[in-house]
Amino acid sequence: MDAAARLDTVDSEPTVVAVARRHLGSDPRVRFHLADGEVWLRNYKGPSFDLVFADSWPGKFSALADALTLLAPGGLYVIDDLLPQANWPDGHGARIEPLLADLEALPGFSCVRLAWASGLALVVRHAEQRNAADTR
Ligand SMILES: C[S@@+](CC[C@H](N)C(=O)[O-])C[C@H]1O[C@@H](n2cnc3c(N)ncnc32)[C@H](O)[C@@H]1O
Known part of the structure; x- marks a missing residue:
């Protein structure tokens, strides 16, 4: 990932999202979504x-x-x-x-x-x- 890249990560389990945040939470390119993946995919409206x-x-x-x-x-x-x-x-x-x-x-x-x-x-x-x- 270069400086302009972004990463959206989705998981429905709070404990694993917390682990990901602990390791990558300081990186402003990453957005963490605690959500059901199917619901998130159906509602996502951002860039491809x-x-x-x-x-x-x-x-x-x-x-x-x-x-x-x-x-x-x-x-x-x-x-x-x-x-x-x-x-x-x-x-x-x-x-x-x-x-x-x-x-x-x-x-x-x-x-x-x-x-x-x-x-x-x-x-x-x-x-x-x-x-x-x-x-x-
Ligand atoms: C194979 S693991 C992958 C985890 C992570 N990508 C990794 O490589 O360590 C599958 C993940 O899917 C999550 N999961 C299961 N059902 C889900 C759902 N309906 N929506 C979002 N995440 C779900 C689980 O909590 C689990 O962390």
Whole structure:
């Protein structure tokens, strides 16, 4: 992040937001949001993002279109935990392939799967099709 960059981080758990604030709270580029991710994504009205890391189920298994709509042209959407994890609840594994298939079928985006670490997908929004995924 350069001096002009900003970072919005969202978590619904006060204790983890407090940890993040303790370590990064002195950095004026960071804004901390204690909120449900799905609600935050649906209500966000600010500028678009060059990078969205959806590190929770909101923005990934819910409000996916909202998260993708927030991407600037050329922006990257990143998700992990796509390979089987010991802590997944019953039935969660069946949600992975449809999510990846949806991402790969999106017009105006390119998606690549990475069988690395917990399993990643990188999605880039094409610069020339800004409105392809807008739903609002
Ligand atoms: C995989 S952890 C990632 C935490 C952090 N990004 C990190 O790398 O350490 C998922 C986080 O999602 C948060 N979370 C779970 N449900 C949420 C929701 N509905 N809205 C916002 N955050 C949520 C949890 O509190 C948890 O901190």
